[in-house]
Amino acid sequence: MLRHMEYMRMKEKQAMEQSDNKELQDMINHPPHYNKAGIECIDAIEAMTEEGFEYYLQGNIMKYLWRYRYKNGVEDLNKAQWYLKKLIDIVENDKSKNDVDIGC
Numbered sequence: 001m002l003r004h005m006e007y008m009r010m011k012e013k014q015a016m017e018q019s020d021n022k023e024l025q026d027m028i029n030h031p032p033h034y035n036k037a038g039i040e041c042i043d044a045i046e047a048m049t050e051e052g053f054e055y056y057l058q059g060n061i062m063k064y065l066w067r068y069r070y071k072n073g074v075e076d077l078n079k080a081q082w083y084l085k086k087l088i089d090i091v092e093n094d095k096s097k098n099d100v101d102i103g104c
């Protein structure tokens with residue numbers, strides 16, 4: 001665990017040096033490597049997967065919850081939260097899923 005904490009401190013220091021004391025890039029909501037030519041990767045995935053997009057979101061939620069202790073700590077928890085919020089927004093906006101007929 002101590003090794004992991006040292007690694008995280010080193011990564012934070014590198015990020016600060018790379019940003020040249022500018023505001024750190026938002027690696028949770030809009031990582032720059034996921035936006036090319038003005039298209040967010042998540043939007044392209046949603047368009048390609050259609051109904052499977054919810055399963056994609058669930059998979060990412062599980063992935064980030066699984067690895068947070070071993071890789072990026074709180075950053076991974078924030079990523080899991082981002083995907084969960086996206087999933088909640090989709091389900092809330094899909095009236096057909098909220099109006100389930102239970103046969104009563």
